[in-house]
Amino acid sequence: MSEYAHPEVLVSTDWVHEHLNDPKVKLVEIDVDTQAYDAGHVPGAVGFNWQTQLQDSVRRDIASKAEIERLLGEAGITPDDTIVVYGDNNNWFAAYGFWLLKLYGHEDVRLMNGGRVKWLNEDDKELTAEPPQVTPTTYQAQGEHPELRAKVGDILKIIEAGDHNLVDVRSPDEFTGKVIAPPGMSETAQRGGHIPGAKNIPWSSAVAEDGTFKGADDLRQIYQNGQGIDPAKPTVAYCRIGERSSHTWFVLKYLLGIDDVRNYDGSWTEYGNLIGQPIER
Amino acid sequence: MDHRTRVYDDVTELLPSEENPSPMVRLNRLTPAPETFPLFAKLEWMNPFGSVKDRAASYLLRDLEERGELTPDPEGGGHPDGNGRRPRGIVEPTSGNTGISLATLASARGYPMLAVVPNKVPLEKKVLLKIAGAELEVVNDDLCPSPGMGDGSINLAKTYAKAQRDRYAMPNQYENEANVRAHIETTGPEIWRQTDGRVTHVFLSLGTCGTVTGLGRYLKEKNPEIQIHAVQPTEGHDVPGLRNVRQLEVSKLFDPSLIDEIHEIDYEIAYTRALELARREGLLAGPSAGLIHEGARRVVERGGAGFGVLLFPDNVFKYISNLIKHVPALAEGTTPPNQANQANQAEPVHRDHQAYQTNQAPQANPTNPGGER
Numbered sequence: 001m002s003e004y005a006h007p008e009v010l011v012s013t014d015w016v017h018e019h020l021n022d023p024k025v026k027l028v029e030i031d032v033d034t035q036a037y038d039a040g041h042v043p044g045a046v047g048f049n050w051q052t053q054l055q056d057s058v059r060r061d062i063a064s065k066a067e068i069e070r071l072l073g074e075a076g077i078t079p080d081d082t083i084v085v086y087g088d089n090n091n092w093f094a095a096y097g098f099w100l101l102k103l104y105g106h107e108d109v110r111l112m113n114g115g116r117v118k119w120l121n122e123d124d125k126e127l128t129a130e131p132p133q134v135t136p137t138t139y140q141a142q143g144e145h146p147e148l149r150a151k152v153g154d155i156l157k158i159i160e161a162g163d164h165n166l167v168d169v170r171s172p173d174e175f176t177g178k179v180i181a182p183p184g185m186s187e188t189a190q191r192g193g194h195i196p197g198a199k200n201i202p203w204s205s206a207v208a209e210d211g212t213f214k215g216a217d218d219l220r221q222i223y224q225n226g227q228g229i230d231p232a233k234p235t236v237a238y239c240r241i242g243e244r245s246s247h248t249w250f251v252l253k254y255l256l257g258i259d260d261v262r263n264y265d266g267s268w269t270e271y272g273n274l275i276g277q278p279i280e281r
Numbered sequence: 282m283d284h285r286t287r288v289y290d291d292v293t294e295l296l297p298s299e300e301n302p303s304p305m306v307r308l309n310r311l312t313p314a315p316e317t318f319p320l321f322a323k324l325e326w327m328n329p330f331g332s333v334k335d336r337a338a339s340y341l342l343r344d345l346e347e348r349g350e351l352t353p354d355p356e357g358g359g360h361p362d363g364n365g366r367r368p369r370g371i372v373e374p375t376s377g378n379t380g381i382s383l384a385t386l387a388s389a390r391g392y393p394m395l396a397v398v399p400n401k402v403p404l405e406k407k408v409l410l411k412i413a414g415a416e417l418e419v420v421n422d423d424l425c426p427s428p429g430m431g432d433g434s435i436n437l438a439k440t441y442a443k444a445q446r447d448r449y450a451m452p453n454q455y456e457n458e459a460n461v462r463a464h465i466e467t468t469g470p471e472i473w474r475q476t477d478g479r480v481t482h483v484f485l486s487l488g489t490c491g492t493v494t495g496l497g498r499y500l501k502e503k504n505p506e507i508q509i510h511a512v513q514p515t516e517g518h519d520v521p522g523l524r525n526v527r528q529l530e531v532s533k534l535f536d537p538s539l540i541d542e543i544h545e546i547d548y549e550i551a552y553t554r555a556l557e558l559a560r561r562e563g564l565l566a567g568p569s570a571g572l573i574h575e576g577a578r579r580v581v582e583r584g585g586a587g588f589g590v591l592l593f594p595d596n597v598f599k600y601i602s603n604l605i606k607h608v609p610a611l612a613e614g615t616t617p618p619n620q621a622n623q624a625n626q627a628e629p630v631h632r633d634h635q636a637y638q639t640n641q642a643p644q645a646n647p648t649n650p651g652g653e654r
Contacts, residue, residue: 032421033420033421033433033437035418035420035437036436036437036440039418039437039440039441039444039445040440040441040443040444040445041444088433088436116436116440117436120436120439120440120443121439126443127440127443127444128444129444129445184400184421
């Protein structure tokens, strides 16, 4: 049984429980369901709203560096804090938040394995609806890591060169173009299908029955032996709007230890709207 | 309380019991072997709040009361009572019927109620919950299900119950044995008495599994030969309140040993058969009853004798929007001809009609097959 490549970025619910009163550990909840935080959260956790706080509200883009600095400052976080992110749906948007924080250079970010559902269902773990006591700070980002992000220009070059692993983490029906988006989703595209050369490994392939990540051996078996992801090659993960792919990005980069992994946050809702670009079905 | 005159002091006296059972009605047309295998529909919508869930809801509420978990707030506003106790109400995940029964009972007793409801629940049920006095929290369920994610509405209700336990107690119909007890003490004895012990087959649907587990335990003890047949809609279904077996892991009350057979049935039949029950039997049954009827039909058509009881959970009134979605022709002719819009005219008029006569599921309103959203 081998270890994850970077086990330090994943913490257990018990670890979080033991560090609830640690002033250097800051908890951040990010959910798909933006009602969940108000209903109840881990004591001391602040809640970020992916729709209004983690993306630009006017143009289509991730939140700017200045916006993230302001958000983290208001949450009382400093650059040398340990940020533990968790959320619903097996940490979909928590992983997106993790990616964003890494992109803007926060050093010590971790994910709570199993997310809020695991915490909720453990009897010794408390939840509260009380807002946390926060002393605002002035947060200054410590350098950026644009190499964690793929943009559409990169994707076009990758299709041309064919020298990357391209991982499409959506459902098989989205991959084959049977549907453009899961039912009821407002973000969509003009065409269904996938980026030429992509392999379909649904994000949930990485998740065990209890909502935690599968072990390193299982993950290696699924991604490398099973689906032929070559760990020596640079890799890009994408989905529909870039949140499920953050989850897989986390798996590939930190659990499997592939060095160069980027998240293509434009994802299918960008690529599937391009004119004149090739699509596979 | 006098069940002969049906004059009562309190609406809760109308709740079903062996002395006041929900009625059973013989099927006379949609019955393949009326002589050798009669089928009786037990009309659970005749319960005071309109569904089989009146049984579980009243037991769940009584269970919370007996455990001292609830504090009334008859005037509303959440102020402490004369003894300084703050009101404590109910939070429950519900696809509608349990919520409607619970909310009405809670209102009658002065408890606040928060219903956590999956978005796919029909508008009628959501509004009924509000009419009954519940607060509503709607959850976008089934986004992209995966292991361990659980059910969004159940998790959100649990969150309220855990984070705000001073305000909410959660009956938890998916785990609470009171749900099973309701059927051991009411539905089971009713059926046994109403059929004079002749029942051989019971047909029902699976949701929390309180009904199947309670009825199974009671009736199989009376007569181990009695068969329990459960129906489940095919995957991807939108029959409110029902779960197929893949979704059943959320219920701790599911006991497969009590079920003789599970019939998986194309969920479109739920809707077409509900129409047939209305038009040919005069039973205004809801879609889950349609599915249950199909299960019974299949078993009777295998041959052999029997005596079947079909537990029809509720009536069709709450499913108008679902029915229109599956049988678009129902919306036709509901406005004067000169106001009929293009979309209505474009629908072939008799498509659904043919479908229900031949027992085929219609290809009604495929939900975005090529993804044109």
